[in-house]
Amino acid sequence: MQFISEQRLDDDILEREFTLGEVPGVLWTPGSASAPAPLILIGHPGGLDKMYPRLIARARHSVAEGFAAATIELPGSGDRPRSAAAEQVRADLHRVLRAGEPVTDDIVDRLVLPLVDQAVPEWRAVLDALLALPEIGGPVGYSGGVISIGTRLAAVEPRIVAAVLFAGSFVPRAIFEEARQVTIPLHVLLQWDDERNDRQMALDLFDAFGSKEKTLHANMGGHTGVPQFAGEEANRFFARHLK
Amino acid sequence: MQFISEQRLDDDILEREFTLGEVPGVLWTPGSASAPAPLILIGHPGGLDKMYPRLIARARHSVAEGFAAATIELPGSGDRPRSAAAEQVRADLHRVLRAGEPVTDDIVDRLVLPLVDQAVPEWRAVLDALLALPEIGGPVGYSGGVISIGTRLAAVEPRIVAAVLFAGSFVPRAIFEEARQVTIPLHVLLQWDDERNDRQMALDLFDAFGSKEKTLHANMGGHTGVPQFAGEEANRFFARHLK
Numbered sequence: 001m002q003f004i005s006e007q008r009l010d011d012d013i014l015e016r017e018f019t020l021g022e023v024p025g026v027l028w029t030p031g032s033a034s035a036p037a038p039l040i041l042i043g044h045p046g047g048l049d050k051m052y053p054r055l056i057a058r059a060r061h062s063v064a065e066g067f068a069a070a071t072i073e074l075p076g077s078g079d080r081p082r083s084a085a086a087e088q089v090r091a092d093l094h095r096v097l098r099a100g101e102p103v104t105d106d107i108v109d110r111l112v113l114p115l116v117d118q119a120v121p122e123w124r125a126v127l128d129a130l131l132a133l134p135e136i137g138g139p140v141g142y143s144g145g146v147i148s149i150g151t152r153l154a155a156v157e158p159r160i161v162a163a164v165l166f167a168g169s170f171v172p173r174a175i176f177e178e179a180r181q182v183t184i185p186l187h188v189l190l191q192w193d194d195e196r197n198d199r200q201m202a203l204d205l206f207d208a209f210g211s212k213e214k215t216l217h218a219n220m221g222g223h224t225g226v227p228q229f230a231g232e233e234a235n236r237f238f239a240r241h242l243k
Numbered sequence: 244m245q246f247i248s249e250q251r252l253d254d255d256i257l258e259r260e261f262t263l264g265e266v267p268g269v270l271w272t273p274g275s276a277s278a279p280a281p282l283i284l285i286g287h288p289g290g291l292d293k294m295y296p297r298l299i300a301r302a303r304h305s306v307a308e309g310f311a312a313a314t315i316e317l318p319g320s321g322d323r324p325r326s327a328a329a330e331q332v333r334a335d336l337h338r339v340l341r342a343g344e345p346v347t348d349d350i351v352d353r354l355v356l357p358l359v360d361q362a363v364p365e366w367r368a369v370l371d372a373l374l375a376l377p378e379i380g381g382p383v384g385y386s387g388g389v390i391s392i393g394t395r396l397a398a399v400e401p402r403i404v405a406a407v408l409f410a411g412s413f414v415p416r417a418i419f420e421e422a423r424q425v426t427i428p429l430h431v432l433l434q435w436d437d438e439r440n441d442r443q444m445a446l447d448l449f450d451a452f453g454s455k456e457k458t459l460h461a462n463m464g465g466h467t468g469v470p471q472f473a474g475e476e477a478n479r480f481f482a483r484h485l486k
Contacts, residue, residue: 192450192459203446206461207435215473216435218449218459229483230458233476240472 001129003027013063015056020129022080023122024048025072028059029135036137037068038242039130041123041153041160043144045169046077054224058143061235067242068136072126074146075118085114108170112148116175119149124157131159141238147205148175155181162241163187164234167202168194168223179208186214187237189230194223244372256306258299263372265323266365267291268315271302272378279380280311281485282373284366284396284403286387288412289320297467301386304478310485311379315369317389318361328357351413355391359418362392367400374402384481390448391418398424405484406430407477410445411437411466419451428456430480432473437466 005017012031017024026048030037040062044051048071055071062069073079076086089110096103123142130136142150143164150165155178167190186209190202206216215237219230248260255274260267269291273280283305287294291314298314305312316322319329332353339346366385373379385393386407393408398421410433429452433445449459458480462473 192457212463213470214435214463215470216459216461218461220455220457227456227458229479233479236472 001126009060011060011064013060015059020072020122020126023072023126024079025070025126026055026059027068027070027130028056028063029068030063030066036135037066038138039127039136039140040067040069040238040242041127041140041142041144042069042071043142043146043150043166044071044074045145046074048073048078050078058231061231062143062238065235065239067141067238068130070126070130072122075115075122083114085110103170105173109172109174112146112170112172113174115146116148116152119146120152120156123149123153127157127159139242141242143234143238145169147171151175151179151182151205151209154184154186155179160184162238164189164237166226167191167205168197170198171201171205176205176208179205180210182209182211184211185237185241186211187234188214188216189226189234190216190218191223191225192218192220196223244369254303254307256303258302263315263365263369266315266369267322268313268369269298269302270373271299271306271312273306273309273311279378280309281381282311282313282370282379282383283481283485284370284383284385284387285312285314286385286389286393286409287314287317288388289317291316291321293321301474304474305386305481308478308482310384310481311373313369313373315365318358318365326357328353346413348416352415352417355389355413355415356417358389359391359395362389363395363399366392366396370400370402382485384485386477386481388412390414394418394422394425394448394452397427397429398422403427405481407432407480409469410434410448411440413441414444414448419448422448422451423453425452425454427454428480428484429454429458430477431457431459432469432477433459433461434466434468435461435463439466 001018001020003016003018014029014031016027059069076082139161140159141162142160145166146169147165154163162185164187188206244261244263246259246261250258257272257274259270302312319325382404383402384405385403388409389412390408397406405428407430431449
């Protein structure tokens, strides 16, 4: 892991950009921490630059609560190289959406599974590197979308002990099977009127998770309209499980 | 309203039993309040004595947050007279449940609508009496089941400005129409695996509410297994809207 920039934000947060191999990311830590901090991995739908305002807002909340926070770019987003297969399935998706046709399992699988297959090992490699830093301890939480990435990470990565998952993207059938393997506490956010979300699919996925403690918080509004109080409740979920 | 008993509980809560006409109830207020307190009406499925441990726990939370809290007995529960019609429909319900037959709309209507028709005016009369007390101000919240009672109260009683509703009982189709008239902020609790609850019906009712701010919190466990953190989130909802 190579740090490529470092700046101290005005509320005493240390923001460092890094790369791990070809994966760029950002790490936020308390500027004046003493003990190693628990860590929240901040997931997002891709495009670090575009997402930055929302990511930094979430990171500020996390750091204010005594956590370190980190995010990485998704495969094929931002400045990372596009794959021909990913470009093709996006074109297929846009075509069926424009035509008002149903989004087939084949499109969802081709859209999401390669992303999950590539992103999850990247998150785990970044986790290795982050936990080797003296200022970061554990435990570790995952927060965010893509919900299929969060689901597989929650199922396979034993260092992640709690997750806040954002419903709101296509979920392959294979991920429902992986959801049954998840046992860590989950806090699932669902925007009830999300125009980009299949509500019934989100409820079915919530039902599929194997965790004994799982909570669904559904709120009104569209994809980006998560109310402030819902964000605060997600923070309290992490405070309960990571401290 | 006649107070018939008064005791000071160990954490400086004043507990007073009262009657209003033939309706018994309990009022809990801060023992050393200065300003008139906002009020939370605590709903329940009937049977004040049987429910007392859970009611006093909820009342303690409310009073600790600076609220007054009150509850009344439901028609036909506890020491209140049973109606022949209510006894008949309960017998009908138990018969179809034992036989594994579907619970018809007719049974649900006969079970719930007369209860709502009688309980809602009683709650409103108690609200008149409580708000006349100098130690109680407003605004007013309603918390609890029976969700059909809470729905109609939220729809028709303008002094109730926010409600926490517990999914978990039969809901007549007519109440779905009333739900569309509700505009106040709602916080709906759903026990995902509630053996006495029709999950899909609860989700449909949540969808039907007309409120712009409505939140569904679904948690694991059965009818009485609402986790402590879910109760605390409901308290914070009232703190946001009643203070």
